Amino acid sequence: MSGKGAGLLQSVERAMRVLDHIAASAGPVAARDVAASLGLTLPTTYHLLTTLVTGGYLVHLPEEKAYALGHRVDDLARGLRRQIAVPPEVRRVAAVVHQQAQAAAYYAALRDAEMIVAHVEECPSHPRIQPLDVGFHQAPHATAFGKLMLAVLSPDERSAVLDHTGIPPVTASTVTDRAVLFRQLRQVQGTGLAVEVDEFQAGLSCMAAPVTDAAGRFVGAVAISMPTSRLRSDRWTAERAVRLGAVRATRVVALTAAARSGRVAPGP
Known part of the structure; x- marks a missing residue:
């Protein structure tokens, strides 16, 4: 050069x-x-x-x-929102998860080794975590959808991301030790579910399940956030809503890709 x-x-x-x-x-x-x-x-x-x-x-x-x-x-922010906008079918999936889990629901998309919030479903009774608005992409080590991404990356890719972002304490409960974080990620790999408890915001916890494309590649996540006390008491209801939402979103992603390629007609 x-x-x-x-x-x-x-x-x-x-x-x-x-x-x-x-x-x-x-x-x-x-x-x-x-x-x-x-x-x-x-x-x-x-x-x-x-x-x-x-x-x-x-x-x-x-x-x-x-x-x-x-x-x-x-102007750039509006352009970003246009480019990461999710299909109406994905928004409907998030709305169902929001209703079933009685929690703020999110769709996060994978973009160049970053998980970026692309859609949020919330209401006055179940508001989002304040920083987690459309466009948010920081602190992958402290968010559930970020942990999902880190879990599917190769060891070299994971280290490169963490070298770039660091693993600073966001709250007193944030995991900042790589060895401990990597143990968490192995558990995520085994269960297909990521959970963070008080790591991103004290008193609030998140749960996320992976969304894949037709080839089985990780492309995003369906996630929820709720008070930690509710996560503990309603864990299985919340987990079921998130896992089913991820399955539905995976189907939408596959159908949308097929429709764009002309293989099938797009759904309603």
């Missing part, structure tokens, strides 16, 4: 770091703070900020002498 090409890639990587840093901040961020936090020179930081402002990804707030997210970020 030429030096010029490497420089262009480095600029893109730096710009993404700047964007991520400002997105993670509570409010507008001054250029000097961006430079100090990311270890960049001030001239380089101003060049990156100006480029991002020109593209609409950031806005400059002169009165505050700081930078904040721009409208293009919202």
Whole structure:
């Protein structure tokens, strides 16, 4: 690779770091703070900020002498939602799981070694875990659908994911020891079900079952979340709803793929 090409890639990587840093901040961020936090020179930081402002990804707030997210970020978020939108049949499966389990229900899709929440079914009586909205993809070691993904990855792929994401404590109950986590994943492989108890949010637990395509490849998960006390008292009702939901979603995935290829007519 030429030096010029490497420089262009480095600029893109730096710009993404700047964007991520400002997105993670509570409010507008001054250029000097961006430079100090990311270890960049001030001239380089101003060049990156100006480029991002020109593209609409950031806005400059002169009165505050700081930078904040721009409208293009919202455009990207809407684009992501369109691209990960699930078929109506999968939404109906999630609605049935929500009703049967009396719990918030989720469909998470596998995208390039990430599990991303693609659909949520909730109600005032059974709300979702707040961070688990459409687009959520963090902390695979601490979520039930994340543990499912880690369980089906090869050892090398699993290590690569964990090297990238880390295994930080999300709550006091989060498993942060790789050996313990790997024992959990072996259990997931054996049972075909992932459960996390208080690992992502204290007092709440999640359960997930795998969804596969027609070739048997893991493509997503049906999951629920509920208070830990209810998971313990209604474990088997919840598990039955999740497992049946995953079976139904697997059938939908196969039929949808067949319909797109023209082999069968799409279902109602």
